[in-house]
Amino acid sequence: MQPVEPPDAIASLDANLVVDNLSALYGKRLALEGVNLAFPSKAITALIGPSGCGKTTLLRCLNRIHETANLGTVSGRVLLDGQDIYAPEVNPVAVRRRVGMVFQRANPFPTMTIRENVVSGLRFAVGVRSPQHLNEAAERVLRLAFLWDEVKDKLNRPGVSISGGQQQRLCIARALASDPDVLLMDEATSALDPIATAQIEELMVSLAGRYTIVAVTHNMQQAARVSEYTALLLAAEDRVGRLVEFGDTQQMFTKPKDRRTEDYITGRFG
Ligand SMILES: Nc1ncnc2c1ncn2[C@@H]1O[C@H](COP(=O)(O)OP(=O)(O)OP(=O)(O)O)[C@@H](O)[C@H]1O
Ligand SMILES: [Mg+2]
Secondary structure, eight states: OOOOOGGGTTTSSSSEEEEEEEEEEEEEEEEEEEEEEEEEETTTTEOSTTSSSSSSHHHHHHOOOOOGSTTTTEEEEEETTTTTSSSSOHHHHHHHEEEEOOOOOOOOOSSSSSHHHHHHHHIIIOOOOOOOHHHHHHHHHHHHTTTTTTTTTTTTTTTSSSOOOHHHHHHHHHHHHTOEEEEEETTTTTSSSSSHHHHHHHHHHHHHHEEEEEEEEEEEHHHHHOSSSEEEEEOTTTOOOOEEEEEHHHHHHOOOOHHHHHHHHTOOOO
């Protein structure tokens, strides 16, 4: 298929994930409207905004999970390396492998061991059978997720037998096993203690060298610590979420262009 050119205003950034005039609905209710955003390649973009402004909805549009919600529909385009993931010939399952997702609550498959959790996608979706190949893949992504040293002696124990922070890193490893281009993280540290949070933040920074990361967070310090770019969404009185500002994190936190950004970041609303 012909790659689609990103819209002019955002074409100058080196971005492998581009959102072009995206709107998302639940039935007739508009949740997000007219979002234009380019997520810079191999960098962390923090997605911030008050509860209900559509952060999770936007993430779910980026890997075609939104359409699995009851009456979830999308208009506009999402370009991954120039190809619209909503084009009719594109398989949503393939999109979800290239755009991995980690959720607020770690969700290892409860009946699977640590190793099985990590390689389940390779086994069942890709059909890799060779135990050696699967073991190597498990080790590779557990190392990438800074978890290998902690679990290498208990790979056959249940995935849910490790700590919450370890389970979250396991879920990150599972997402990395399908060799994605993009990692979406929806408040991935909000259920964790400060030490586990710091470990995941360190991991995020390390992974940003390889993957484009979009991280939803309510924690402004976290956004300032880990992200290079920040996007702020707000819902106006009509409760429809829209992009207010996107920019370099340093600049957004020190010299925001929009008054609403300053108000949100300094805690005056939200
Ligand atoms: N499954 C759903 N069906 C109908 N409406 C939904 C559904 N999920 C979310 N919404 C609505 O869409 C809007 C955006 O919700 P969303 O979960 O994306 O917000 P959010 O920014 O992630 O909020 P939070 O910070 O609380 O996680 C809200 O008004 C919400 O009520
Ligand atoms: Mg949310």
